Amino acid sequence: MSSPPEHLPSLAALSSPVLQPAPDWRSLQESRAVVRVRTYAGDDAWLVTRYAEVKDLLMGSRVGRAHPDPANAARFINSAILDEATDQTDYANEIADHHQLRAVLTPYFSRKRMAALEPAVAALVDEAVDTLESHGPPADLMTVFANPLSMAVLCELIGIPAEDRDELGPLLAAASMLGGDAEGLAPLEAVIERLVTLRRQDPRDDMISGACAAGLPDAEIANVIAGVIFGGRGVVNHLAFGVARLCSDDGLRAAVTADPGLMPAAVEEMVRTASAGGVIMPHYAREDLDVDGVRIETGDLVLLDLALANTDRRAFEEPDRIDLTRTSNPHLTFSFGIWHCVGAPLARMELRLAFSALLGRFPDLHLVRPVSELSTPDDQLAGGLSTLPVAW
Incomplete structure (x- = not known):
């Protein structure tokens, strides 16, 4: 399965400029739709670079997160979280279990639920903006605003008391770390399992109580909820990238300031273009595949680059440009098909409210450095920005 390292492009050697086109990744995309690469963990994998092929593979159950032989599975990166997902998922029943889990979670992200939740999210956004204002400039938006806001919103939805939020933040940060010493989600799950016990005794209208009512065992509920919280890291990243974009794109900022009704379209374009390559969802082939004339065998590691797909000129006209007039914007930031992120409606709401509140409160919001x-x-699975110093 392995080839000499010099014969394969190494993902670790590819550069990804912040909010700029990524020539290294784009070169791979232009070469062909499927490229054999060397992963961050040093294993061989297939990188799928183009929109049509990525979207097609996300439909149905031809790829999955489990592997028939986890001990010998190729690894994408040295991450305890990804290793747990591969090792602990029941390969034979993965797709059925995935559908069952989505059936439990989806109602908590329905349009009706989001409409009911929006006033609470708006209040949390206002509190976060108050905290940022009280901190005073300069401030690291990641530490003072984005991370605590995302955690507060998730806890509101999940049913985690406010007094427990401070404990979860450091555990989530530790879980995101790469390397052999990382403990993954286990410490976070231990805290959540205590809350599951409380909700079984005192059920409420929240996600933990719903998972209990669905008959899931405590350990599985803790694992699921920990996964939902970890998924919230994506919102943190998009909050940071979005603010950086708004503070560096005068035309975009002027447009959404003059017409707040453009903010939903702006959110779609900002999440589509947050990265120009390297936002990869690792999967394994569950059957032999032929993709763009490339033979992929069962069990091979398949890397679906959602960011490259989102900036594929075959799917988007002028893909690197923020265009608030796009009549169709079927980006894959939240994945697609059975792998589509159930939390996408909440992410969109939170981003829309946060960007609007920040620009409304701080008309002179700007980046401290370009x-x-x-x-x-380079030491965290969730990526994003290391820091985002802002002033006003």
Whole structure:
């Protein structure tokens, strides 16, 4: 299965400029739709680079997160969370279990539920903006605003008391770390399992109580809820990238300021273009595949690059440009098909409310240093920005 390292492009050697086109990744995309690469963990994998092929593979159950032989599965990156997902998922029943889990979670992200939740989210956004204002400039938006806001919103939805939020933040940060010493989601799950016990005794209208009512065992509920919380890291990243974009794109900022009704379209474009390559969802082939003439065998590691797909010129006209007039914007930021993120409606709401509140409260909000000097962490699975110093 392995090839000499020099024969394969190494993902670790590819550069990803912040909020700019990524020539290294785009070169792979232009070469072909499926490219054999060397992963961050040093294993071989297939990188799928183009929109049509990525979207097609996300439909149905031809790829999954489990592997028939986890001990010998190729690894994407040295992450305890991804290793747990591969090792602990029941390969034979993965797709059925996935559908069952989505059936439990989806009602909590329905249109009706989001409409009912929006006033509470708006209040949490206002509190977060108050905290940022009280902190005073300069401030790291990640630490003072984005991380605590995302955690507060998730806890509101899930049913985690406010007094427990401070404990969860450090555990989530630790779970995101890469390397052999990372403990994954286990410490976070232990805290949640205590809350599950409380909700069985005192059920409420929240996600933990719903999972209990669905008959899931405590350990599985804790694992699911921990996964939902970890998924919230994506919102943190998009809050940061979005603010960086709004503070560096005068035309975009002027447009949404003059017409707040454009903010939903702006959110779609900002999440589509947050990265130009390297936002990868690792899967394994559940059957032999032929993709763009490339033979992928059962069990092979398949890397679906959602960011590259989102900036594929075959799918989007002028893909690197923020265009608030796009009549169709079927980006894959929240994935697609059975793998589509159930939390996408909440993410969209939170981003819309947060960007609007920040621009409304701080008309002079600006970056302390230029976008070219912003960096992404190389020791965290969730990526995003290391820091985002702002002033007003």
